[in-house]
Amino acid sequence: MTLFSTSQRMPVNLETMFNPENLEATLARHATKPSIHLTIPRLRYFNHTRPFIRLTEDVVRNIFEYVVDGDVMYTAFASFSRPHPRAAPLSIWGISRQCAQWAEAEKGIWAAVSGMQHHPNSPHVELVKRWIQRADPRTPRTIQEGEGPLRPLSFHIAPPNYEAWGYTDEELGDFEDEMTPRILRVFMQHAPRWLDIAFDLDDTLADVYLGLIGTTSNAPGQVRHLELLANKVSTLRAADEIFKTIELFSGTVTKIMWSGPQDFVSSLVTQPISLPHVEVLGMDVCNPKEIYECLQKLRVPKLVELKICFCGPYTGPAVHWRDNIVKLLQIVAALPQLPKVLWIHEDGLRSDPGAMRVLVYWTFQKGIEMLGLSANGMQAGDVADTLQGSGYDIVWNDDDGSVEIRKLESNR
Numbered sequence: 001m002t003l004f005s006t007s008q009r010m011p012v013n014l015e016t017m018f019n020p021e022n023l024e025a026t027l028a029r030h031a032t033k034p035s036i037h038l039t040i041p042r043l044r045y046f047n048h049t050r051p052f053i054r055l056t057e058d059v060v061r062n063i064f065e066y067v068v069d070g071d072v073m074y075t076a077f078a079s080f081s082r083p084h085p086r087a088a089p090l091s092i093w094g095i096s097r098q099c100a101q102w103a104e105a106e107k108g109i110w111a112a113v114s115g116m117q118h119h120p121n122s123p124h125v126e127l128v129k130r131w132i133q134r135a136d137p138r139t140p141r142t143i144q145e146g147e148g149p150l151r152p153l154s155f156h157i158a159p160p161n162y163e164a165w166g167y168t169d170e171e172l173g174d175f176e177d178e179m180t181p182r183i184l185r186v187f188m189q190h191a192p193r194w195l196d197i198a199f200d201l202d203d204t205l206a207d208v209y210l211g212l213i214g215t216t217s218n219a220p221g222q223v224r225h226l227e228l229l230a231n232k233v234s235t236l237r238a239a240d241e242i243f244k245t246i247e248l249f250s251g252t253v254t255k256i257m258w259s260g261p262q263d264f265v266s267s268l269v270t271q272p273i274s275l276p277h278v279e280v281l282g283m284d285v286c287n288p289k290e291i292y293e294c295l296q297k298l299r300v301p302k303l304v305e306l307k308i309c310f311c312g313p314y315t316g317p318a319v320h321w322r323d324n325i326v327k328l329l330q331i332v333a334a335l336p337q338l339p340k341v342l343w344i345h346e347d348g349l350r351s352d353p354g355a356m357r358v359l360v361y362w363t364f365q366k367g368i369e370m371l372g373l374s375a376n377g378m379q380a381g382d383v384a385d386t387l388q389g390s391g392y393d394i395v396w397n398d399d400d401g402s403v404e405i406r407k408l409e410s411n412r
Contacts, residue, residue, distance in 0.1 A: 073114040073156055076257045076282060076307075077225040078196035080114035080156040083123040083131050090130075103134075110134035111153055112196065115183035117160035120167075120175055125182045132190065152222060155187040158200035159232065181208050188212040191220045198227035201242065206233050210241055214248050223249045227257040231284060231311075236261060240268045243297070247273045258294060259284035259311075265293045272299040282307035282343075288327035295331060303337065307372075309345040322348070322355040329362055343372035343402075350375050353386040360387060364407045374402035 071082040083090070089109045103109070113131045115123065136151040143150065160177055184205055191213070197220075201209055212218070226249050230239040239260045246256065247269075254277050263286070278300050285291055291308060310324055324346060332342065342363060349356060356373075363371045373383065380396040383403045387394065395404040 071118075073116065075156060075198040076227055077255050077280075078112065078154055078156075078198060078227075080112045080154060080198070081109065081131065082114050082116070082118060083127045084118075085127060107135050107151055111136075111151055112156075113154070114156040114158075115180060115187065116156060116158045117162075117177060117180055120160075120162070120172070120177075121179050123179075123183075125179060125186060128183050128186060132186070150193055152195035153190050153193045154196035155190075155194065156198040156200075157184050157187060157205060158198075159202045159205065181205060184208045185212065189218065191218045192222075194220045194223045196225040197223055198225075198229075200227075200229040200232070202232040203234055203238070206230065206238050206242060210238070210245075213245050220248055221252065223253050225255040226253045229257070229259040229284070230264075231259040231261055233261060236264060239264055240266050244268045246275075246298075250275050252277065254278055255280040255282075257282040257284075257307075260290065260294075262286045262290075264290050266297050269297045272297055274299045276301060278302065279304040280307070281305070282309070284309045284311045286311065288324055288331060291328060292331050295335065301337065303335070303339045305341040305343065306332065306339040307343040310347075311345075322352055324348075325355060325359050329359070333366060338366060338368055340369045341372065342368050342370075343374075345374045345402075347375045347377075349373055350378050350382050356383070356386050360392065360405060363405075369406065371405045372402055373405065374400065378403070 071084060071087060073080045073082050081089070085091075089103055089106075110131050113128060115128055117123070132153060135153060138147070138150060140150065157180065160180060162172060181204055184199075185208055188208065199205070199209060213220075226246070228242060228246065230242045233239045233242065243258070243260060243264075243266050246258070249256075250273060253275065256275070256278055258281075275298055279302055281298070281300055281303055283291060283294055285294075285308065287310075308328060325344070328344070332338065344359075360371060378401060380403065383396075383405070384394055387405070391408050393406045393408055395406075396402075397404065
């Protein structure tokens with residue numbers, strides 16, 4: 001029997017592939033994640049004819065750990081598994097009894113799940129429920145004394161983006177997404193177990209969220225990281241109600257990311273929401289007014305890091321990025337306590353070197369320790385050339401195309 005690697009299209013002999021002496025070379029040549037995922041159904045067949053369990057435990061464990069990381073969705077503060085019935089980690093469950101035991105014991109691979117649809121009706125709500133059950137098969141009614149609480153869960157939800165997966169309007173026809181709201185309702189049932197939450201809400205999902213959040217028997221009580229994006233909500237009133245729910249997380253949350261509709265102003269929050277444990281606060285905004293209004297409604301005494309993304313598009317009067325930055329700096333300077341780190345994403349950064357120098361000078365003159373900058377298409381040389389010889393330590397991050405700037409000790 002032979003298998004075929006999707007990367008090299010070369011025949012692979014199973015007996016050679018899983019020979020412990022040749023495992024390292026086999027993985028290097030053939031076991032890219034896509035190809036090994038495709039072999040899993042055939043591995044089940046191979047397991048019946050030449051038991052997989054005959055391999056030494058350390059070899060099987062290495063294979064398990066290599067393929068267990070399924071498709072992952074990354075957000076600002078967390079990562080979430082994207083369930084698929086024919087991909088890891090679910091697909092490795094049936095390879096052998098040992099793999100099933102390991103997969104069951106590794107609760108962490110099931111405890112963070114994204115319900116965002118990557119294809120029509122996929123993931124299905126029943127598959128998401130299976131992920132949650134794998135994370136902790138117990139229920140509040142079955143927990144026995146001394147067993148400890150149910151395992152925390154982390155969830156991500158967002159409207160589907162079928163265009164990113166190559167679907168056209170003609171192919172979708174009159175298809176209506178019913179799965180995402182159903183999955184969000186499942187997530188809402190587990191609010192007391194929430195740990196990291198990333199909710200990107202449109203009008204439909206906002207109705208579900210607001211209808212179920214904060215009920216007496218189902219209130220969140222241990223959320224650590226909260227991403228609450230309401231920029232797709234069409235009414236300021238609904239966005240304001242979502243913003244007000246931040247108070248429900250105030251006792252435990254340490255990181256918050258917020259985004260509202262353009263020109264968002266909260267009228268429902270009459271007294272600032274106290275966030276005593278928050279150290280990182282992020283905002284996606286269209287203009288500085290939204291930053292000011294948000295900071296007026298939140299009291300963050302332990303703020304260490306402030307992240308601002310000017311995401312646009314801004315449809316009001318033309319606002320040059322320099323005006324945005326000047327107003328932002330005025331807002332930051334008025335805070336009761338300056339953050340140690342200031343992150344700014346603004347596509348205009350590349351077009352105005354003089355304003356960038358002013359921004360950098362002001363940042364360190366006020367006592368901020370690190371400035372992070374990013375812009376679409378920005379290159380490492382854009383900042384280095386602008387600040388050449390100015391006494392700054394500049395670190396370029398290839399992963400996200402951002403730059404970190406610190407003042408050299410000799411110039412402090």
